[in-house]
Amino acid sequence: MLKRFIRLLKTSPLLLPLLASIDLVLLLVDRLAVLTVRTRPAPLSLVVIRLDVMGDYLMFRNYLRQLKKSARYGNHSITLFGNIAVKSLAETFDSGLIDQFIWVDIYKLSTQPSYRFKVVRALRAQGFSVVFCPAYSRVLVLDDFIAWATGASERVGCRTDYVNIARWEAALGDRLYTRLIDSGPGIVFEMERDRRIVEGFIQEPVAVQPPLLDGHYARAVTVPDRYIVVSLGAGQEFRIWPADRFAKVARFIMMQYPAYKLVLTGAPSEKVYAESFLKHLPDASAIVDLTGLLSIPQLVYVLTKADLLIANETGIAHIAASTQTPSIVISQGKSLVRWHPYPAEYGEMITYLYPDYIEQRRADLSAIAPDFNPESPLSINEISVERVIGTIRAMLQGLES
Template sequence: MLKLYRIKILNLLCYQALQLINLFLNRKKIEYQHNKLLIIRLDSIGDYMLFRNFIGEIKKSKKYRDYTVTLCGNILWKDIAESFDKEVVNDFIWIDRRKFYGNIFYKYKIMRSIREKGFEIVIDPTFSREILYGDSIVKVSGAKEKIGSTGSPDSHSKWKRNLLTDKYYTKLISSSKANLFEFNRNKEFFERVLNEKIEIEKPFIDSSKIFSDKIPVSEYYIVIFPGAKHLKRRWSVDSFAEVSGFILNEYNLGIVIAGSEEDYQLAEQIIFKTRANKCLNMTGKTKLNELAKLISNATLLISNDTGAVHIAAAVNSSFICISNGNHFGRFHPYPKEIFDKAYYIYPPEIMNNQDNIELLKNKYRFSSELDINEIKPGTVKETIKKILG
């Protein structure tokens, strides 16, 4: 409870700091740059993977084809954006979310820089709009036209947006009330912004453009991705180790464990428990663009519900996703018409109700407290057999 109050107080202080910065910067008149567009996207890797293909649609649209496009993004996915999207983005502004939240000098520097660029139009397509991030940058930009989404119907945040930040926008694009898959949600948003039909049907990236001597291309392997931001979305080390041992015993395949630097100890524990020398720990050793290449060359990815599965879908690689069902319908499972090589394994309560998808989409739309470790390694092994034979 004390932690919750602490977070609320910190959020209030951050909000007040943003208001003061905006008030200070507002004193100077903006010199607008004609045909200059800012797109804001500050959420996670998976969110970006399900959004990024629409930047090209903006760039070639009748409405904005003569505009220079600047992308204000989360520095977490800088590598993948600058590797694959520099042909459709003229300039990038990178934001470290932790610094932006906690460092008032960093916050001021970023916000002043954005305001001084004189953007004519700003678009924040984020469905789960964030008052302390995207909304505040929209406000300080001072753009003539500010376009956003009416946002998620999650009652926890909707009333705050309605009260505080809806007024920052000159135009809010209405969103379907249905629980849409995120790629389809983005498509709906941009079709309404551009007033054009968008033809792309699934996320994609061309990993053939990436060359790296870090990628073990000389052998067949499966990628294991054991990390996750939140503990409730992280399957146990013992379970990953058991599945890894099964793969090594049953198939002539190597194991590559991938992830961030924070996942290094998880990977070492899996390797220790597996007791095999065909496991390679590459956590913290690949940039995101190299991770895309690593996954594209793999026979299979086995991962918690992270951005790795969305990278796999974009490079057309089969994956098994182990999930507790959080945000069911929005980020998973992939609709078959978008990607048909995705295999999801959930706790029994969800697996036993697969014939009632609408029930699951409503029940776990915003969150799930189901225990991911109710998923047994045997279920994952059977799925591997189904895929690999």
């Protein structure tokens, strides 16, 4: 609901006065916070602003190593100013590349002036010399205002696509940077976009980097010997395949492949989907329900040991790409090409299932991508149980052969 309102706020001419008022209030909060701080710039200090969610961070994190070893910024201390939602992932797997983490609640940062004042004041007091904001779909009050508030003399951002920002907001935000990176036109896979942005920032070639989470840093939990992970949620209802269809798939697996247990995962807020799923199963003895019980490092461990993942198109698919877990991802096509399917050079273990309109145009998804960004007109219910079962059968046969 909140995401839909934000989208409406950015696109409706009727809500323009409200959007402008919110921007103005937050800008005034930032300026007031900055005026209360006196600090000296810390030389060779770089802050990376990454305030988006899990999938965005997973796409970007591979290139942190490029920053760390670059000729231009390799001698800088690196701070990540990030969304607290990715804290456990980043601190577990990337602490060797980041010298300091600063975590914030992005919803409080956007809606609570007193919280924002404290955060901006503390950030300004750090005295960073360089700020890098690699978000392509920038948000004025998060990315642009915060980059300016650091007080860094070198402020580098990206030319945006106007998905999360109105054009007049982008024009204002552009002026808050000392340099803007042009990562090229069109819709491209997000990891490729990030590669271009980092390349433009450090001003040296950056090679394609397949995603990878080092399993040695994952947090072990008790799991069955052989199992398939089923993830039922996706954050937005239109991206969620019905629980009764997942249950039909589960019954097929339990009957045809009894050697496998089924492990349910998901955030605590997704417990409702697990409960609905279990109601459709007369026998849940082959089900291990870990919904709401796993930290992200523990989820990484579970995926590392899994034989297969079956999920909606959401953050867990990007974690699975980083653990090289064979996966079946059910998608209605939202953000096609930009976020999925994974090109072979970035993740060849993931099979995406789409409605027929997309499947029939697999040979040239770029041609239809504009019709699916940022939203898809198709229903996830167009994907049948039979197609999912057929894909499971083919993948399990391939794994066991």
